[in-house]
Each structure stands twice: as structure tokens, then as C-alpha cells.
Amino acid sequence: MDFLVLFFLSSGLFLGWTLGVNNMCNVFGTAIGTQMLSHKKAIAIACVFVVLGAVMSGHGVSTTLSDLGNITTLPGAFIVALSAAFSLYLVTKAGAPASATQAIVGSIIGWSLFAHVHVDVWLVGRIVASWFVSPLLAAVFAFILLHLFKIYLKARPIPMLYRDAYIRMGLVLAGAFSAYALGANNIGNVMAPFLNVVHLPTLNFFGIPVLSNSQLFFIGGLSIAVGISMYARNVMQTVGNGLLKMTPIDGLVVVLTYGLVLFLFSSVSLHHFLVRCSLPTIPLVPLSSSGAVVGAILGISLFKGGRGLKIKELFKIMCSWILVPVISAAVCFLALFFMKNVFGQEVF
């Protein structure tokens, strides 16, 4: 790989790392917060499955995101990813779970404004709508799942120790599924700016041709995995038990809901299946993954009659959803200005 390409790609990898640091809490925060899973086990599972999700199912959402802003130069893509990563890093440092999706969408809009490129308002609208719909959907899923769990356990009681073992097993499986869904849904945030400007030679992997985009997804997935292994413990605690005091069953419901919601908005196979059945399709858009988690926690809180929900923490998280894209767009606009005028690089 050309050194210059690698250098410009580094901002995307930085974004992937930040995304991993920030999103590990969404995948396994509740499991670790409720002490049901050890840090090491959780990290190992998340790392493997996030890379698999990125490589195997990442193209659907990535296409949507690259359609939002068709970035045409490598320095431009570099700045877009760097601005998003920087904004995300700032919010993570403040101890709040932020979304890479909001950061990258903010950056791409910042780039479009700077480059005087038409912004697909309809697409932006669909993505923004997903940020609002996904928490609501997650709340509904969590509410229903918890209700089903309670009904089942009432009808067929499972002894305490075996219930604990089943929940652990469920957390491992649901965590793996969620990590896969995270890789599939959020790899676009990391690599979409580069898809139109980086063209790597096709590799041969045991007779299977690996195209440029798949290689980029693999590299991006690895950067997320590195971030996951260095996750932010303070964020993990905020989601784990900061919003709501949760039981291990609640933790399992959150992880399962998170995976389901992300999967619904990322699966190309599901999209094609719905088309074949002439059913309404779910748009393949990048979601705010922390939004899905917060929605799930809200659903659990509602199931329990709204008791114990820490509204202040919830408000803090919601504020970050608004702040991140704004900060990201502003940072991107300024950085593009410097890249163009100080370093003399073509950014569009």
C-alpha cells in the first residue's frame, strides 16, 4: 500500500479506534456493569465479531453514507474522518457515549458546505430520522423482550444458579451478535469517506478474490477492534449502571435489543428478503448505536413503571447527540480551510 494512502487512511483508522473505544460500552457495557462477564472475555468476543460484521455485512450502510457526500480527493476524505474522530474523542473524553454516525454525518455535511456541493436533504432526513426512530424502536423491543422473559420465567421457573448460567451464555451470544451488527452498521462511518478515493489491488485469499472495499472494511474493522480493546471504562459505567440500576436479565435484554436494532438497519439480506416479499423495507442507514442502547434502557425503565431512571444522565447523553454533529461539521469546515489554504491540498 502506498505510504501516502496509508497516511491519509490513518484518520479513518483513528475514527475506527475512537468508535471502538466509545461503542464497546454499548455492546458489553451492561454485561460488564452487572458483573456477568469479565472484561477480557467481552473484549475478545467483541473484537472478533466486529471485524466479521464489518467485512461480511458492511457494504449496505457504507454505500448509503458514501452517497451522502461523494468525497473526491484523499486529503478531503482524510479531513472528514479526522474531524469526526476528533469530535467523537472530545465527547468520549467528557465521559458521555457519543455516536460516530452523528460525527461522520456532521463532517460530511461540513465538507459539502465547504465544497459547495449539493447536500441530499432527503438522505440526511432519512439518516436523522433513524436517530430518532432507533431509540424508540429499541425501547419497544426491550419492553416486549423483557415482558416475554418475565412471562416465560413465571411459567417455567429456572433455579437461580442455572438462570445465572443461561444469562451468561445469552450475553456471550447476544454480545457476539451485537458486535457483528455494530461492525456491519458502523464500518461505513469509518471507511465510507475513502471508498471512492482509495482503490487497492484485489487480493487472493485462498482462491477468493478480496476487493478493495472489503480490504478497507477489514482494516477499518481492525481499527474498531483495537479501540474496543482499549475501551473507555467511564463510559462503560455510565451505560452499565449509570442510567438505570439493572439486573442481569435487563443487561441481556439491552444487548439483544441493541444487536437487533442495528441488524435491522444494516442487513442487506433482510432488505432483499423484504423486497422479494413485497414488504416495506427498512432503510440501510448508519445508526446512532448509543441511541439504541439508551432507547433499550428507557424501554426497561418503562416496563418497571419508570422507576429509577436517572433523567439527568439521559439528558446529558441526548445533549451529546446534538452537540457532536454540530461540533464535527464546524471542525471539518475549519480543518478543510487549513488543509486547502495552508497545506495547499485539494480537498474537493
Added chain:
Amino acid sequence: MIFFKKTHEIDSKITEFLNNISEAGLLYVRAIDIFLEKGVTEEFHKKRQDVSALEARNDQLRRDVEAQLYEHTLVPDSRADVLQLLEGVDRIINKYESNLYMYEIEKPKIPAGFHEGLRALIRTVEDCVEALVLSSRAFFAMNGEIEDSLHKVMFFEKQADQQGTILKNAIFDDKKLTLAHKLQIKSFEQAAEEISDIAEDVADSLTVVSVKRAF
């Protein structure tokens, strides 16, 4: 299944722990029957030794379960309740043992007129502990039957209190006994009653746990 090996191991230990409490209760009743009939005989001594062996085994089981729950971070949301329950129930078997030691060492002369009252009290105490053992099993089984057996613990404890009061009155109304003798017999009555008091304390903690579970 290999995945549940550790769970099965702890479950077996808890089951054995609770079985031992039940068994110690039966041995305790039998030992006091023997004492009232024949005094401190070899048979009584054997029963006391059996209770001591069960007590020692339960101490080991409790420590093992506590260590395993912490080591493998099992049942994190209920761990404190589990440990509190095991420690509470363990106090009962300790009390069975210490009571029998009292009979063995002091060899009290209990007049035949008090035998029936003491036997009835001992049986009620044993019923109370048995109800607590059932509550503890229901606590682990999470089958929603805990409230029923907890109610029985409270019932038997109250009955033991009443029987104890009747016995105490009878002891102190007796004209033939010296005060020292009366006080000695009362201490044996009280020692039995303390077992049902411990059972009631543990049942109270379990009631709080079952209320927490409802939420």
C-alpha cells in the same frame, strides 16, 4: 452439560448444605428423646457426634460456595442475599450442636412432668427450621413458593414462643424444685427457643429478598 459443570457443582453443594440442616434437625429431636428416656447414653453420644459431623461439613460447604460465588462472579445481583442466607442457616446447625453439648455436659435432671412440654417445644422448633429449609430451597428454585413456607416459619416460631412460655410458667410454679434447678431447666428450654428465633431472623431477611425480587 459441560457449560453448567460449575453451576451444577455449586447447586449440589447448596442442596447438600440444606439437606444437612434437615438431617441435623431430625437427629436433634431424636437425641433429646433419647436423653429424656435414658439420659446421656452411648446412643445419645452418637447422635451428638453425627450432628457435629454435619456441622463441620456444612462449614466447609458454606466456605466453598462463598469462595466459588466470588471467584466466578456468579449471581452478582443476589450474591449478598445468598451469602447472608447460608450464614444465617448455618447458625442453626451450630445451635443444634451446642444444645446437645449442653445436655451432654450438664446432664440436667428434668422432672418427668416437663418432658411432654419440652418434647412438644423441640418438635415445633424442628418444624420451624424445616419450614425455613423449604423457604431456602424455594429461594434458590425461584419458583414463587417462598412466601408460603416463610409464612410457616413465622407460624411455628410463634407457636414455639407460646409453648416456651407455658413450659417456663410450669417450671417456676413447681414447689419441689430449687431456684438453681429451675434456672437450669429454663436454660435448656430457652436454648431450644433460640433456634426458632434464629430461623425467624433468617426468614425476615428472605421476606425482604422476595419483596425485592417482585420488582
